[in-house]
Amino acid sequence: MTTLQESALSKPLRQPAFGVGILAVGAGLIAAFAVPVLADDYWLSSIIIPTVIMGLAGIGLNLLMGYTGLVSIGSAAFMSIGAFSTYNLLLRAPFLPLPIVLILAGLIAAIAGVIFGLPSLRIKGFYLGASTLGAQFFFEWLFTNFSWFSNDSQSLTISAPRLQILDYDLQSATGRYYLVIATTALLIALAFAIVKSRVGREWMAIRDMDVAASVIGIRVARRKLLSFGISSFFLGIAGALWAFGYLGTSDAHAFNLDKSFQILFIVIIGGVATIFGNFLGAAFIVLTPILLDRLSLIIDLSFLGDQGALANLQHIIFGTIIIVLLIKEPDGLSSLIKRGVEALRPRARSSG
Amino acid sequence: MTGLLELHDVSLSFKGVRALNALSFSVAKGEICALIGPNGAGKSSLLNVINGVYRADAGDIVFDGLRFEAIHAQKAAHLGIGRTFQHNALFRRLTVRENVLAGLSRHGTASFFENIFRLGRDGAERRGFLARAEQTISFLGLPRHTERVVSTLPYGLQKRVDLARALVSGPKLLLLDEPMAGMNQEEKEEMSRVIREANRVFGSTVVLIEHDVGIVLNLASHVVVLDYGRKLADGTPDEVRKNPDVIAAYLGTVH
Numbered sequence: 001m002t003t004l005q006e007s008a009l010s011k012p013l014r015q016p017a018f019g020v021g022i023l024a025v026g027a028g029l030i031a032a033f034a035v036p037v038l039a040d041d042y043w044l045s046s047i048i049i050p051t052v053i054m055g056l057a058g059i060g061l062n063l064l065m066g067y068t069g070l071v072s073i074g075s076a077a078f079m080s081i082g083a084f085s086t087y088n089l090l091l092r093a094p095f096l097p098l099p100i101v102l103i104l105a106g107l108i109a110a111i112a113g114v115i116f117g118l119p120s121l122r123i124k125g126f127y128l129g130a131s132t133l134g135a136q137f138f139f140e141w142l143f144t145n146f147s148w149f150s151n152d153s154q155s156l157t158i159s160a161p162r163l164q165i166l167d168y169d170l171q172s173a174t175g176r177y178y179l180v181i182a183t184t185a186l187l188i189a190l191a192f193a194i195v196k197s198r199v200g201r202e203w204m205a206i207r208d209m210d211v212a213a214s215v216i217g218i219r220v221a222r223r224k225l226l227s228f229g230i231s232s233f234f235l236g237i238a239g240a241l242w243a244f245g246y247l248g249t250s251d252a253h254a255f256n257l258d259k260s261f262q263i264l265f266i267v268i269i270g271g272v273a274t275i276f277g278n279f280l281g282a283a284f285i286v287l288t289p290i291l292l293d294r295l296s297l298i299i300d301l302s303f304l305g306d307q308g309a310l311a312n313l314q315h316i317i318f319g320t321i322i323i324v325l326l327i328k329e330p331d332g333l334s335s336l337i338k339r340g341v342e343a344l345r346p347r348a349r350s351s352g
Numbered sequence: 353m354t355g356l357l358e359l360h361d362v363s364l365s366f367k368g369v370r371a372l373n374a375l376s377f378s379v380a381k382g383e384i385c386a387l388i389g390p391n392g393a394g395k396s397s398l399l400n401v402i403n404g405v406y407r408a409d410a411g412d413i414v415f416d417g418l419r420f421e422a423i424h425a426q427k428a429a430h431l432g433i434g435r436t437f438q439h440n441a442l443f444r445r446l447t448v449r450e451n452v453l454a455g456l457s458r459h460g461t462a463s464f465f466e467n468i469f470r471l472g473r474d475g476a477e478r479r480g481f482l483a484r485a486e487q488t489i490s491f492l493g494l495p496r497h498t499e500r501v502v503s504t505l506p507y508g509l510q511k512r513v514d515l516a517r518a519l520v521s522g523p524k525l526l527l528l529d530e531p532m533a534g535m536n537q538e539e540k541e542e543m544s545r546v547i548r549e550a551n552r553v554f555g556s557t558v559v560l561i562e563h564d565v566g567i568v569l570n571l572a573s574h575v576v577v578l579d580y581g582r583k584l585a586d587g588t589p590d591e592v593r594k595n596p597d598v599i600a601a602y603l604g605t606v607h
Contacts, residue, residue, distance in 0.1 A: 190468070197467040198453075198460055198477070201446070205454045208443035215403060215441075216517065217429030217458030226464065273445070 032181050041173040045246075049173075049180050051279065051286045053241045056184045058266035058278030059191050060234030065264075066272035067195055068227040069207030070120050074132035075263040077116075077139040078232040079239025080255035081109040084149050086240035087158040091151055098165050102183065102237050109236025110229040112139075117228025121221050124210075136257055143252035150251070157251045160244035176245045183241060187234060191275050194230065203227055204273070235263075269325060271332025280333040288318055356381040356557050357402070357525055362411035364397055364581075371397040373581040374411065379525075379574070384551050384558040386568040389578035390601075395561045396438055398578070399527045402559075403428040403435050416524060430458050434523030434556070436514040438530045444503035448494055448513050451502055452485040455517035488520040491553070492546060508539050512546070519550055526550065528560035532567065540564060544571045569593060577601075 061075045085105035116135040150156045163170040170179045205213040214220045243250040270281025292314045329336050355378035364372040371394045379385045387395045400406040404425040412421045462473040492512045532540040562568045569589040577585040585595040
């Protein structure tokens with residue numbers, strides 16, 4: 001009897017929720033498309049584009065860390081592989097269209113991810129995190145010591161050769177924004193498809209209890225490597241966008257350990273095992289330093305010391321905010337917002 | 353007579369401590385076999401050897417006509433050995449339904465791309481998995497909790513979810529490690545009923561560990577008594593009950 005009641009109840013509840021979901025996606029896409037009309041070039045180039053790209057990188061790490069439970073502090077290495085692959089493919093295979101190049105760059109990063117994910121078959125947790133540092137240092141070394149990767153340029157930098165799809169030039173702020181937002185939208189859809197599939201469920205099973213996952217027949221090793229591969233695919237594409245959609249010109253040091261830690265913070269602050277939370281985390285990482293900058297212009301803090309001391313003070317404040325946030329909201333900003341929404345919603349469904 | 357599961361002289365030790373000592377016994381297809389013995393008798397270790405979590409030092413195991421000395425846990429699952437855990441090893445941040453669905457993983461036929469892009473075999477797999485999961489959830493009386501995250505459920509219900517996750521894939525052999533631990537008499541009897549039903553409806557042969565001798569002797573058709581890694585007695589509940597060694601070592605003293 002209870003079964004009947006429940007299936008009768010759950011159906012009509014789910015339908016409108018699904019409709020609302022489609023509406024939200026549609027509204028989101030329209031809003032994303034309209035952003036360049038409302039925002040000026042500064043906002044696009046300095047705030048919105050980096051936030052979106054870092055959010056995308058956050059998704060990459062979150063698939064690995066939040067969904068599969070594997071720690072990595074080498075995320076930026078896979079971003080750099082994506083950036084350098086994109087550069088070389090555009091340079092050396094000019095007949096390839098940009099979308100294909102981005103996918104190939106992602107796949108190259110994915111292969112590297114699988115290789116550097118091999119230690120995860122034997123070690124876990126902190127020790128695995130430490131081993132991913134290997135990727136971080138190896139690729140920074142590779143791209144600074146072998147100038148072939150930067151087409152033998154003296155400065156070892158790579159610059160966007162051409163950003164165009166068909167005949168549309170994407171060099172302007174608006175063009176770069178559309179490139180970034182379209183790529184990100186497709187990858188968000190892909191991320192949702194993955195985590196809602198059997199693959200995503202098996203990842204979460206491994207995350208929560210790997211021995212039990214193995215005992216019920218989940219192919220743990222294969223799934224872990226797949227997670228490293230897919231995570232790096234996302235990171236690789238994010239890296240290409242970071243180098244050419246945001247920076248314009250970059251080198252291996254744009255993807256240093258700092259960047260890896262930023263991505264780690266995005267995941268932790270935004271919320272592990274979320275997709276949209278990564279963009280909250282990214283907004284926090286990108287906006288907080290800018291806000292602190294603005295604040296120090298308004299309030300005269302020169303009595304505290306010179307410019308250098310003030311810059312350090314900003315780091316300290318930034319770090320303090322992160323610590324306070326994690327103590328108050330260990331599940332990240334996304335759970336804060338989720339609870340906010342629950343509180344606003346009429347109490348009709350609270351009995352479930 | 354050859355059983356579904358046969359152990360021949362299986363030994364296991366941890367750093368010199370013998371957990372299992374040349375243990376041999378056979379479990380017939382379709383029966384409910386109980387392993388009893390005091391703490392440290394090697395019961396859990398034995399289950400871990402059978403489904404590949406541990407590797408035996410010596411001896412071999414025959415399961416469903418396949419002989420092996422050691423087996424990988426995943427391979428054991430794919431052969432049809434299901435397992436629950438003494439201390440719940442549920443996927444704690446997943447819902448009841450997701451936990452049970454995960455139990456079906458070994459039956460997945462769709463490839464990675466089919467799964468992600470919902471192509472080809474994915475549709476049939478999703479529908480089939482959901483139907484089997486719902487059926488098992490109903491069977492264990494959990495439909496009201498389908499959407500609950502398992503870590504928010506009381507312990508007794510978690511035990512049922514653990515059983516549902518093992519049962520859903522239709523294992524030929526079901527290993528239950530203290531499925532009634534921490535339950536009161538009423539809950540234990542309910543769990544016994546469920547296990548008997550699972551044995552009858554799903555046709556799974558059951559090997560279970562349980563400390564409550566009263567419950568065990570009612571539930572099982574075959575009892576194996578272990579003590580310090582050795583087999584003390586092996587037979588029907590009646591035979592075991594009358595065995596003087598068992599009375600001395602176990603029934604008379606503990607519990």
